[in-house]
Amino acid sequence: MTQPQSVARAAAGMGVATAVSRLFGFVRVLVIAAVLGTTYLGNTFQASNSFSNVLFELLAAGALSAVLVPTFVELIDRGDEHEAERLAGNVLGRGLVWLGVVSVVAIAAAPWIARFLASGASSTSLRDAQVELSTFLLRFFIPQVLLYAFGTVAIAALYAKRRFAVTAVAPIGLTVVLVSALLVFRALAGPGNVDLDLALPEKLTLALGATLGVAAFVGVPAVALRLTGFRLRPRFDRGDPAVHRVLRLSGWAVFQHSMIGILLVTAIVIGNRVEGGVIAYQVAWVFFLAPYAVLAQPIHTTVLPELSLSAGRNDWTAFAGSLRWALDSMAVLVIPVSVAMVSLAEPGMRVVVFGEAAGGGVGLLAAGVASLATGLFFYGTFLLLARAYYALGDSRVPALVALVTALAGAAVMVVAGRAVDGSAVVAAIGIGHSVAYALGACVLAVGLSRRTGRAIVPAALPRALVVAAPLGAA
Template sequence: MTGTVMPTAGRTRTAARDSVTVAGWTLASRLTGLARVAVVGAVLGPTYFANTFVTASFVPTFTYASIAGTALAMVVVPATVGTLTARGVARAGAVLGGVGGFLLSVAGAIAVLAMIASPALAWLLTFGIADAAARTAARGQATVLILLVAPQIVLYAVVALAAAAQQARGRFALAAAAPAVENIGLMTTVTVAGLVYGTGREVAEVPFGLVFALGLGGTLAVATHAGLQVFGAARVGLLTRPRFRWWSDPDVAEVARRLRRAIVVPACPQVAFFILLTLAGTVPGGVVVLQAAYLVYNVPTALGARAVSTAVLPRMSAAVQRSDHPGFASAWRQALTHVAIVSLPVLLLLLFFARPLAQFLANGELRSASFVDQLAGCVMVIAVAQVVAGIHEMGRHALFARVDLNGPRLASLAYLGFAALVGLASLTLPGGTPRLMMLAAALLVGDLAGAGAVITRLRAAIHPERFADRRPVTAAAVAAAGMLPVLAAGWWLLAATTSGRLTRFAEMSACGVVALGTYAAMFRATTRPSTRRAS
């Protein structure tokens, strides 16, 4: 099975269009994810029960992401693209079926182990509660929640495999949009539970019915998400029944071997964040604050690096298959440019509007000065972290496209080591804003270590081709500087007025739109002369 090589301009336009598609739908998913945390906080409040629910709900995501996570797409998409190109759709479907059998076997076994280990996990999630009676109650609640959400580990495996099948066929919209349905489902569950059982309850006051409703509703929301992704895989012709004798197929065995070798890549960031969440549990409501900040951190990363890498990864993999070194280097430069274009204006927006954003998210039981201070401080740190995270994310995808597993593994180990050290050091600071800002800084330090490792390896791999296109990156920096007067005026306006929350949000949004418009106009004006000369 062969095909014509798309011209460079055509590849660039297609990659840009796919990146916009992924970014647009990912934005919807990330915004609903942020709304999900805001709803949980508004209903459950800055309480130890909120900490318990959020961390217990994170166990399936953490567990699945640790055994496969982003590495699944990084390994499976290049393998599927190669099989599609060389041997056709039927063989690619057979390989995916074998990978599905392997992955579901592992996920099912780990889900059972999570259920068995639920008391130990509950102890770990609640160790930061000082009061003995409250700690005992919280551990019982966490145990029940873990038992109810453990099946999500298998469901997330289905989600990831079906999404990878769609991406390998160049279909990105449904895979990026479906998580929003899960978020909406959980928000509905939490809202209804709050109406029935009341809001702001601490662990000693929480009835069993509330715990059961939250755990079961969360699992049903993930099941709905999985169903949508399976539909998407069927639509592109790559839905096949899992084959549990996967080891008998050499192609599947090779993919499984790569996944086992790559497990360090998704596991280390997840373990690091789990450690940070556990440490945030030493502050009442601290888990909600850190989770909200983490979702803010993930929005620009998802819209920039993850959207671009999702769209470009199949093309990078195809360039490697063709031994097209200049094509691979060109795809990398294009991706790096997109990451810079997205992350630089977001850096300034988050720095200037950290407090108004925190005030807007402080709904219901979270409406307190301490919560706003804590979240605003974390968002300011996250503003810087998301720039580095974008480079780290894009670099890992590029190395995976080259079937280089050692580089991402070293980068992830560096991330875990540095993030954990900074996180543990936060315990030396007073509880509240200083400790939580230090935990947010741990994400930044981890990404700096990981980005340094992948960039060093990529430079060597891309040589002698150019590593970056300096002109558009410089233009993005100049255009971002042009936003400063608009942002300063917006910051002064918000600081000088005392309007209602919705009015302030509208003012902040309007200022952001004007600032981004200024950025886009200046970037276009700065890059236009080079376009004319090129034509």
Template structure:
């Protein structure tokens, strides 16, 4: 088998593939912001919004719990190996995987719809069992019944997307979620026209409201899966149902998946505790913060992760898997650490900028309709998420190395430490504060858990592959911290001067201030990156410029 070439263009190829996915992710996230804005305008930020948002997040949680770990982490290396080693290029193996997954997800989705009341009982605070919140509990169960079929569509979307990724087609999976957001925006716009902004941000929903929001959400998830299907043929794969599962290599995949399933169980147990604690914040006080604020601010914070880190990790995972198959541990280490530095080059300045723009950004995104009077409740959670994002980036990329090496058992034990830290910190911090600070307390618990995860995963992988070029990473971090610190100071000074003009700006003015402050931060950071010779930053910038620069056709 021919060894993989290791030349100076590898990072450029990864960044180029990542740029294709990042473009789709940017558009998807922008449409996601519109959805988040309309959702807050329609439902507010208190208990009324939590009833829908908690029910609508359950399908994704359960999909991840039941199959997401295998689909996202274990499957790509196995697909790559089947393509390299099987006489038919892995077509039969891939068809068997799709058939088995579709049968499993369909049966599970039906069972979950029937079990909706018991599912919701796990995620709602005990206060929802009281007579005063009986109507809200019934609405949550109704929403769950409408939304739980999404488990099937989430699973099939990710599965087909990973088949395309393994065959070098990275773009469709990143662009398809735009269809979901477009449908969600249309549904919410229709909701506002028909029902208007919520007048009682602590009340239940009518049957018609539940039908529109619930079925509309499921339709969006189904659409993003259906859009991917035609790309399978253009990628050179034709699906044929296969039921001959025995003795075909699926057992090895499932054995690897056992530890990943356990990993996901730990993660979802921790997340269930977080959601339940979040529901207590809005259920106990009119000024409480809960799941809607926690999840909405998390959406904002995950933008650089989705645009940069996920795109780079998705592009590099097949290469990491191939290097692992070649037993090229130095090459794997080099590819992974180059990707880590490229991701941190974007994540670090963003994390430091968040506290500076948090209030204005909250005003822009959520200062409308039913949430207009409460947008400032979003700002503390938004500001605090930055540190957690940096730690999560390190942890996330280290796990790609473990998955490429098929060390899923190691990942499970690391995630036990992460999940345990999150649960303990969340319980302690939420009990130590009031209802208004429930969401910020959960953000701090998130950051603490991924600090633990980043340290452990880096240390274990460092020992496993014989080094992760730590000295070079430290030198990069020192220079990046200097550049990001100075650029954040410039942004903070700009924001201070702007706020001297008006203490409580209209959201349009706040949007201008966010743009101006961010532009100052980016300009100063990029300039300092060139002075400090941060090649990771300048390479990312040059890649973006090549993508957006107009191409002149020779005459």
């Protein structure tokens, strides 16, 4: 079997598993919207629950994911799994200590964090009510970063061992636990109750449900990795040059992942200007991620080991060829879907939403889906090209590009989001996100073309646009 064929087969298998997982993800976000509604209660829950993601992305995600995969690939492919276990344990041990300290500080600062997240509220009384509930929830949600650290190292090791499908289905555990908790919450609170003033059992149900859901999400790859014989446990060996190399690279990778945190924090603050804006954007984000996860991410994940091997051999023809194959595959698959999402956003949301999200929430959700979908191909391209730089051992360039373009996208969100009202606020957030990734993808493509001496452009782009044109006219 040729390299493109083997990569394509692995991508297809992961795509099927991811599709099943994303189906459960749709159920999760639709139940969140149905139970909490496009309301300020929904805004507060989603903003608080997202903060642990922001914290992890800003502080550790880069160090524990993209940088580790090429390193693990190199070690495992040469048969040195023991060294990979030792490296994973040392990185995890340092990550848990670092994130543990940050968690303690963040929990103490929860009232101030909550006030910042609610700063877009339209009145003082509303902001105070959001701050009170958010402070309670944050003290349960912030420690989730420790779970994310363990899960991310486990997933990186599974990627390096080419065990792709199990990582794709991990979110099913989160969905089952969180949906169960939301149903219990609705039974406790009563139908139609979306007030911010919740009783203690209702608050505990939301707080523990989300945190136990993350534990279930992390448990799937952790168990799967252990079943392969790979033993992941925190270690604290001193003077390890491999750990120092990973940490050196990860310093820049943290900046690259800060793009996610900057854009998400800005979206939360600006989205809270309108009732239901935060939860509408978060639900739209899940719909946006679905085609990326099913169509593009399997391509990224399966081509990354090939990029790492080609870079290690200084085979720039193979390196550029793998990148162009990935870009062509994404263009043909993603661009038509992106156009269809824009044109069908509103009727699609009318079909799928129910409960407290029905009615006025449809416009907010549709605005989020359509505006995010305009940048779907650029989002996938940016992440692919950033990983290509990691395969080259260079995390500085994608980090700097990510930081600058994230600030540009955040500026678009702030300026546009404050100039409009209603569903247009959510649309402004999505447009800012698309602008950031479009700029970043273009800059990285130019840089890789110069570095490899070969054009890094999708030759299939014209075909993809021809296929997409009728969908846009629908």
